[in-house]
Amino acid sequence: MIESITDSFIRKITRSLKRGKQAHRRLPNGGLLYIDRPLPFLVLFRHPAGHPDHATADFLKANASYIISHQERNEELRPLVQSIAKAMADEFGAFMIIELMAAPADTSEVPLFKVLGPEEQLPTTTQTIVKELQTIKLPGIHTSVETAPNEPLLQEPLCLMPEEELKKHSILMLGLQLKPVYKNNATGKVYPLLLRTLREKVANAIKKTVFDFVSVQTTHHPVHFQALGRQVVNRVAWRIDKQLTNISDQFRFLLLVTPVNNNEAWAEFQKAKYNKPPTFHYRLMPIDADQLKRKLYNISIEKVDDPTLGYLFRDKRHELDKMLTMLSDRNSPDFLYSSMQLFGIVDDQLLKVAEGILAAIPEPDAGKDTDIIPVPEFAALAEQEIAFLREQYPALDSGVDVREDVVGLIVSKGRLNVGTDARIPRHRAAALIQHEVGTHILTYYNGKAQPLQQLYIGSPGYEELQEGLAVLSEWLVGGLDQNRMRILAARVVAVYHLTKGCSFTDNFWRLKDEYKFDDETAWDVTMRVHRGGGLTKDAVYLRGLVHLLNYLKEGKELEPLLIGKIRQDYIPIVQELIYRNVLRPMPIRPRYLLDERIKPKLEQLKAGISVFNLL
Structure with missing residues (x-):
């Protein structure tokens, strides 16, 4: 830290x-200069002076260029700001300074935001910030925005640059006063969730x-307003990303909740004439869920000053917490509540879509022989597709x-x-390879190619889009x-009745008697x-397909969804x-x-089709 x-x-x-x-430098008395x-x-x-306001200072840390100063006098701060402003105005043709400040805590009549701007110069910029602030919605807080001249910023004791200097170097000075609703007036205690949202x-x-x-005013032409955000991610964020990944890598959730005695349980169920629920056995638990939770909540996510990455990490921690709770509750009624x-x-x-599919598709011909592809042959085809991706x-x-303790097909840790x-069925082999290799393995390694590890371990709720x-990839390759659509619909119906308290045997008989499986x-x-x-x-599976078709119908692209294991509403974050x-x-x-042969189908998706068109 420097003294002056x-x-x-x-x-x-x-x-x-x-x-x-x-x-990126420390300033006197704990101040900070950060220009990405x-x-x-x-x-x-x-x-x-004499009353540090760290809560309001936190608002600046989401920006790519800021100064937080503890200087009580302007003699030292003024030349620093002027030197930066003039150099960057020369570089870009113009420059903008926005000074943030908190309104006095005891003034109840002040608006939530007050913009201080030049009365005549560049009114459109002032209008832009007013319009953007007006769109901010907070629960239980009225969003009011007022404007006032920026004269207080051009006069002592606040003046950092006289008006004639601002004009000479094409520098715009704006002020933004915040009503400190994110703090308790009486105690000064901060409301962290409100502060985070507002920031x-x-x-x-x-x-x-x-x-x-x-x-409009400079030679700098960013492609999007988000391109003005921080590009340098500090070491704290990368460390936390790695810590969350390490916890996620310590258990394979799907394998741990899938029975290892499927064949024996099926034989037991048959012997009981389908009237007694089977006994399932699971893999031994390789972790202590309580210890992992302690590690999970010892991760200092609050130290991440990038709001976007902070949101991603908190979201992931919440999901890992739920998964660990589910593993603790495995084979008990509480497991279902966390799953929901x-x-x-x-x-x-x-449910209506699922029941519609089951009503629209006739039951398969029971007497018809299906050509089953041998497992080694299917594995060889899958290896060929992996080589294509490699x-x-x-x-x-x-x-x-190829494993004895796995039922069907499961992709785990990219394998x-x-x-x-x-x-x-042989006619389904290519479709299943696109499902497992062309989607699950592909998104795992697209995510692994990114510096942010959350993209390959999976964002919370990624399963639906995945x-x-x-x-959809199964449909694209024909x-x-x-029969596959009937099964996806049956899963939805079975889940619905499960959550309504339906037993294993009742769900089985419903699928067998009512839906003719x-x-x-x-x-x-x-x-x-x-x-x-x-x-x-x-x-x-079906919910993700319905939501994906609606997304593509809006004219949005399929390709960005494959950047990693993300959920649909993460697209703006990824972008x-x-x-x-x-x-x-x-x-x-x-x-x-x-x-090229599949392009007409991709165009069809943009035109808009429903799940029933896929039949």
Whole structure:
């Protein structure tokens, strides 16, 4: 920490910026200068003399260029701000300074936001920040925005730059006063959730205002307002990303909640003439859930000052907490309640779609022989598809494992596990390979190619989009048959009745008697839905497909969804991180996006089709 802002210190900062580098320095009395890279704006906050206001200072840390000052006098701060402003105005043709301040805590009549701007100069920029602030909605708090002249910023004791200097160098000075609703007036105690929400919204309003200003007034033309955000991610964020990944990597959730005695349990169920629920056995628990939870909540996510990354990390921690609770409650009634929180329930609309599919598709011909592909042959085809992906991304270290303790097909940690007893119809082989390899393995390694590890371990709720994409890929390659659609619909119906208290045997008989599924299919669906104590995850296949078709109908692109294991509403977050150069372009594309013959189907999706059109 420096004791004073010297001429030499100011020259070093300015020289760094002129060379295109970042400037990140401590200032006297605990102040901070952070400029991510040369940018045509600066956000400023000055702590009130003798009364540090760390809550309001926190608003600045979401920006890519800011100064937080504890200087009680302007003699040292003024030359620093002037030197940065003039150098960047020369670089970009114009510059903008936004000074943030808190209204006095005891004034109840002040608006939530007060914008101080020049009365005549650049009214559109002032209008932009007013409009953006007006869109901020907070529960129980009225959003009021007023404007006033910026004269207080141009006069002592606040003046950092006289008006004639501002005009001479094309520098705009704005002030933004916040009503400190994020603090308790009497105690000064901060409301952390409100502060976090408001900080993120104010940061976006500032970026949009700067975007409007720089796009018109400067030579800097960012492609999007988010491109003005921070590009440098500090070491704390990367450490926390790694800590969350380490916890996630310590257990394989799906394998731990899937029975290891499927064949024996099926034989037991048959012997009881389908009237007594089977006994399931599970893998031994490789972790102590309580100890992992302690580690999880010892991770200091609150130290991440980037609002977007902070949101991602808190979201992931919440999901891991729920998963660990589910593993603790495995094979008990409480398992179901956490599953409903984590994977959701079946609403009336989804149930109606599922029942519509089951009504529309006739039951399969029981006497018809199905050509089953041998497991070694299927594994060889899957290995070929993995090799195709590896050609695009040599670091792809995947493969196929044929295992006795796996039922059907499961992708875990980027590898395809195939059960030795898996019965795969030959006409479905290509579709299932696109489902497992072209979606699940592909998104795992696209996520692994990113510096942010959350993209390969999976964002919370990623399963819905993942399975929607996987099922859609089956249709794109011509392997989504009616029987498959009946099974996806049956899973939704079984999950719905599970959450209404239906027993294993009742769900089995409903699928068999009412919907005419054969014994083994009814068993497979019921086992999957009731495993662990009741797993609602199987409803996400059809729900994800319905939501994905609606997304594509809006004219949105399929490709960005494959950047990693994300959920649909993460797309703006991913896009922001791409604009900020935190994320890289994805290296691997599935076969169906590269095949000219499939393009008409992709166009069909943009035109808008429903699940029933896929039949």
